[in-house]
Ligand code: HBI
């Protein structure tokens with residue numbers, strides 16, 4: 001094995017991907033010949049189901065960029081997306097076998113490379129999969145990388161991640177990633193919309209996040225986000241809302257070192273009180 005596989009959180013089974021294909025930066029070529037007809041069919045069905053739900057629920061920037069992924073009836077070739085993406089924002093997507101460790105992940109983002117898992121879920125996991133697969137990574141994340149402001153934000157996030165790693169604060173930054181890039185909402189003139197990839201790639205959560213009266217929806221407050229733990233296997237109880245990607249970019253621009261310290265102190269106090 002060239003590199004070790006990665007598991008985040010508790011799990012009974014090893015990660016799915018074949019990490020022996022990965023280079024030292026954890027990237028690997030998209031193994032296009034390995035896709036079966038059933039895999040392409042899974043993509044087509046996932047795409048059609050999700051594309052039918054985005055109107056009125058996904059943000060306009062996402063809806064406008066979605067066709068840039070190419071034809072919907074088979075798994076896209078990463079090189080073909082890259083021809084368009086690189087011209088639009090200077091970003092590229094690179095294949096990975098699945099989740100990768102934080103430092104290589106942030107390093108790729110800081111270099112305007114977005115890691116995309118190359119395998120697709122099995123038909124029996126059609127409705128739900130915990131690990132990111134090629135559908136989540138491409139359909140959920142890549143359209144927004146065609147937007148210049150969002151594209152710059154992702155690169156800054158990568159640089160911030162490397163800093164956070166140096167400060168032992170990856171967990172707090174991961175919460176920010178979770179509540180914005182994965183589960184963020186944006187207020188458009190015509191109403192609330194989703195921009196987070198975890199929402200955009202899930203049929204149930206796309207409706208729930210935008211329409212259900214149940215979850216809390218709070219204005220984006222970085223420190224509050226960093227204090228908010230998340231669950232990866234249920235719909236979110238709390239979503240954070242921005243008014244624009246410019247707001248997201250500006251609120252994430254400051255040096256987070258003092259914020260990490262405050263959040264860390266608060267969590268230590270809570271733990272001490274609980275003991
Ligand atoms: N690896 N392939 C992949 N995709 C991710 O979204 C990802 C990752 N490794 C680490 C990671 N995300 C997280 O640490 C971020 O949430 C911070």
Ligand code: FE
Nearest residue numbers: 132182197198
């Ligand atoms: Fe994701």
